[in-house]
Amino acid sequence: MAAPLSVEVEFGGGAELLFDGVKKHQVTLPKQEEPWDIRNLLVWIKKNLLKERPELFIQGDSVRPGILVLINDADWELLGELDYQLQDKDSVLFISTLHGG
Amino acid sequence: MCQVGEDYGEPATEEPPPAPRPGREQKCVKCKEGRPVVVIRAGDAFCRDCFKAFYVHKFRAMLGKNRLIFPGEKVLLAWSGGPSSSSMVWQVLEGLSQDSAKRLRFVPGVIYIDEGAACGQSAEDRAKTLAEVQLVLQTFGLPWHLVTLEEVFGLPPAVLCCSIPEPAGAEGAYKAAVDSFLRQQHVLRAQDGSSPPQAQGQPCQPHIQKPLGPLSPAGSPAAAQTEALSRLFHSVKTLTAKEELLQTLRTHLILHVARAHDYSKVMTGESCTRLAVKLMTNLALGRGAFLAWDTGFSDERHGDVVVVRPMRDHTLKEVAFYNRLFAVPSVFTPAIDTKAPEKASIHRLMEAFLLQLQTQFPSTVSTVYRTSEKLAKAPRDSRAAGPRCLLCKCMLDVDDADSATAFGAQTASHLSPMQPPTALAEAGTPPAPCCVPGLCRAQGCCGGTCGRESPRVCVIEQLCYGCRVNMKDLSPGPAGGPGVPDP
Numbered sequence: 001m002a003a004p005l006s007v008e009v010e011f012g013g014g015a016e017l018l019f020d021g022v023k024k025h026q027v028t029l030p031k032q033e034e035p036w037d038i039r040n041l042l043v044w045i046k047k048n049l050l051k052e053r054p055e056l057f058i059q060g061d062s063v064r065p066g067i068l069v070l071i072n073d074a075d076w077e078l079l080g081e082l083d084y085q086l087q088d089k090d091s092v093l094f095i096s097t098l099h100g101g
Numbered sequence: 102m103c104q105v106g107e108d109y110g111e112p113a114t115e116e117p118p119p120a121p122r123p124g125r126e127q128k129c130v131k132c133k134e135g136r137p138v139v140v141i142r143a144g145d146a147f148c149r150d151c152f153k154a155f156y157v158h159k160f161r162a163m164l165g166k167n168r169l170i171f172p173g174e175k176v177l178l179a180w181s182g183g184p185s186s187s188s189m190v191w192q193v194l195e196g197l198s199q200d201s202a203k204r205l206r207f208v209p210g211v212i213y214i215d216e217g218a219a220c221g222q223s224a225e226d227r228a229k230t231l232a233e234v235q236l237v238l239q240t241f242g243l244p245w246h247l248v249t250l251e252e253v254f255g256l257p258p259a260v261l262c263c264s265i266p267e268p269a270g271a272e273g274a275y276k277a278a279v280d281s282f283l284r285q286q287h288v289l290r291a292q293d294g295s296s297p298p299q300a301q302g303q304p305c306q307p308h309i310q311k312p313l314g315p316l317s318p319a320g321s322p323a324a325a326q327t328e329a330l331s332r333l334f335h336s337v338k339t340l341t342a343k344e345e346l347l348q349t350l351r352t353h354l355i356l357h358v359a360r361a362h363d364y365s366k367v368m369t370g371e372s373c374t375r376l377a378v379k380l381m382t383n384l385a386l387g388r389g390a391f392l393a394w395d396t397g398f399s400d401e402r403h404g405d406v407v408v409v410r411p412m413r414d415h416t417l418k419e420v421a422f423y424n425r426l427f428a429v430p431s432v433f434t435p436a437i438d439t440k441a442p443e444k445a446s447i448h449r450l451m452e453a454f455l456l457q458l459q460t461q462f463p464s465t466v467s468t469v470y471r472t473s474e475k476l477a478k479a480p481r482d483s484r485a486a487g488p489r490c491l492l493c494k495c496m497l498d499v500d501d502a503d504s505a506t507a508f509g510a511q512t513a514s515h516l517s518p519m520q521p522p523t524a525l526a527e528a529g530t531p532p533a534p535c536c537v538p539g540l541c542r543a544q545g546c547c548g549g550t551c552g553r554e555s556p557r558v559c560v561i562e563q564l565c566y567g568c569r570v571n572m573k574d575l576s577p578g579p580a581g582g583p584g585v586p587d588p
Contacts, residue, residue: 012435013184013421017440053440065456066420077140078127095425097374097417098452099183100438100464 005029005036008091009045014099015067026067029086036086038069038076057094066098130395131155139422143463159414160192164205167398168275169409172206172282172365176409177364179245179355180198180211182234183431186370186546188420190241191429193368206282207366211241212358215249218322218330219347220437230434237430246358252321252331253350260353261491267343334437340446342574343437345386345567347555349492359406373416376410376454377469382451388567391495393476402494416466489564497565 009025015022029036029044039061046058057064062082069076070093073083086092117585127146129135135148147155164170178193180186189228196205217227231247238245275365337343360365371379376396383395400408412420424431438446459465488497557577561569 012425013216014435014439016433017435044432047348056440056445065460066452068418070422073138073426075137075146078137078146093425095421097184097421098456099433099436 001090002032005086005090007036007041007086007089008063009049010015010091010093011096012093013096015057015094015096016086018051018053018057019049037082038071038086038092039082041086041092042082063094066096068095068097069093070095114399116244119361138254138426140421141416141419142467148460152422155425156415156419157192157195157556160189160411161196161203163398163411163414167409169399169407170207171275171278172209173363174366175362176207176209176366176368177246177355177359177365178209178211179369181370182213182230182237182434183370184374184420184424184431185375185412187237187419187429187431188415188424191427192411194241194243206279209368210244210246210362210364211238212246212248212355213238214351214354215247216347216434216436217249218350219250219334219343219350220329220435220439221331221334222435230432233432237432240430243295248354248358249322250347250350250354251326253354254326254329256353256357260357300462324433338574338576340438340441341386341448342571344446344448346438346575347573349568356403356406367406367409367410371410372415372417372420373470374466376413376473377466378448378452378455380469380473381455382448383567385451386448386567387495387570388495388565391493391565391567392473393478394495396473397476397478403488413470423432474543488563491560491563492568493565495565497563499561569580 006026006028009027011019011023011025019025027044029041032040034040042058042061042063046054052055055064057067059065063069067068069081071079072091073093076084129137129148129151130145131147131151135144135150138149139152140146141152141155152430170176178186178190180190190211193205193209196203197209199205215227215231217230222230234247238247305424334343334346337346356368359365380392380396383389383392388395394402396413398410398413400410423429438449441449444450455465455469489495490497561572564572
């Protein structure tokens with residue numbers, strides 16, 4: 001059983017275009033049966049924050065290749081990628097590397 | 102193997118155990134002490150400081166091992182606002198402020214091109230972006246040049262003329278230049294006892310370059326030119342050709358600014374990932390003959406100005422992490438392919454393909470990159486003044502005599518000997534990409550095999566295969582309709 005979590009979700013590198021241009025979102029994830037991990041977070045983002053073109057952000061149950069995920073300023077590969085369990089006050093940053101040069 | 106008691110019932114193929122994922126409890130692979138923050142390549146976890154050292158070292162090593170940039174040389178940094186070029190400018194800034202033994206010794210300037218008209222941005226959005234850009238340019242503190250893509254209409258036809266490439270310096274020339282520069286610095290320091298001045302007394306004040314073409318009094322491009330540029334890009338049928346056209350115009354504009362202000366080198370911030378995508382894309386576009394110039398470290402096809410790519414060893418992931426961890430300023434500007442679907446252009450398709458492959462095979466991008474390193478620039482006869490493509494300035498890879506090739510079959514049967522590019526300039530015709538719609542307006546129909554006097558056919562004869570393919574997607578302007586403003 002997961003308690004409600006307060007998490008900061010940030011978008012950069014052009015990914016914010018899919019979220020109405022808003023870079024920082026302070027979100028409160030509701031209580032639910034399963035613990036909150038990145039996989040669930042992505043589903044939640046797709047349902048609640050993503051404004052357009054989901055295929056440019058999410059592919060399958062993960063992010064599209066080319067989008068980096070940083071959890072508390074560290075590479076998500078170090079933390080288990082999709083299986084990382086979110087904690088209160090975590091900060092998740094999605095940077096699109098595909099845009100610009 | 103064949104032992105008593107061995108169980109042969111096991112499945113023949115077994116999944117090898119997955120490679121251990123780097124975890125947070127691991128230490129940095131380099132210093133063995135710090136807490137890792139980023140995973141580079143396949144499984145190397147670096148801590149923040151080791152990552153910074155690794156990143157900076159790659160940049161300096163790329164410049165150092167190629168030994169192309171001489172001390173005191175003026176180098177123009179092509180900054181698009183994006184992460185890679187911002188990182189490149191930042192590395193140059195940090196390199197300039199090192200202590201004298203390791204300090205970068207060239208004299209940089211920054212150029213930013215406002216491409217809003219080609220991307221369909223409104224005037225207000227462009228003004229907003231420009232304001233952000235100017236703030237960042239002031240942070241950089243280097244002399245800067247702010248140009249708009251519309252100025253490409255004001256370029257003289259001479260930009261399409263080929264200048265004779267300078268002969269490569271002798272082997273010892275670089276070392277000799279560095280030694281003499283250091284001696285000079287030593288003498289100057291001894292004379293006035295203060296910190297050594299810049300090599301050529303370059304004032305570090307930012308300034309705006311005088312505009313190249315006719316501008317409205319407010320300093321922003323004339324509405325007619327914006328309109329014309331917008332129309333030009335709208336007349337291109339495919340996104341692939343649009344991207345190539347934009348690349349061509351941008352390159353010519355940067356080179357012109359470089360020549361006008363005596364820059365002998367231009368640095369572009371193309372990263373490893375981008376170059377891998379570019380290599381594959383260019384193969385698909387028919388530019389396979391020029392891969393070495395398009396993706397190599399140095400690109401000398403323009404003769405007097407050499408384009409250099411110091412970021413070619415850095416992947417986009419490393420660039421993004423570095424920019425985030427060390428707060429490198431950048432400006433986000435929507436581009437021509439922003440939010441385009443995956444199959445909208447060959448560039449996008451190739452990018453999606455490579456990045457998708459990269460997730461499963463993490464050495465994909467570096468393998469393609471290593472391949473590009475091995476490409477040699479061996480012209481058929483070095484320094485021959487062979488005909489060059491009018492647009493991309495590469496040696497023409499056309500062999501018209503051989504009609505058995507696919508290329509030979511394509512070209513018109515009645516071909517005159519190639520006219521030198523200067524003839525086009527003397528005829529007073531404006532630069533090719535901007536005038537094709539206008540030319541056809543003047544001449545009427547231009548489909549394929551009309552008379553040799555047709556300007557479009559004359560232009561196409563002087564293009565390489567890749568550029569000819571792109572030209573096909575440039576639709577002729579409506580006969581008698583408004584074309585490009587008269588030169």
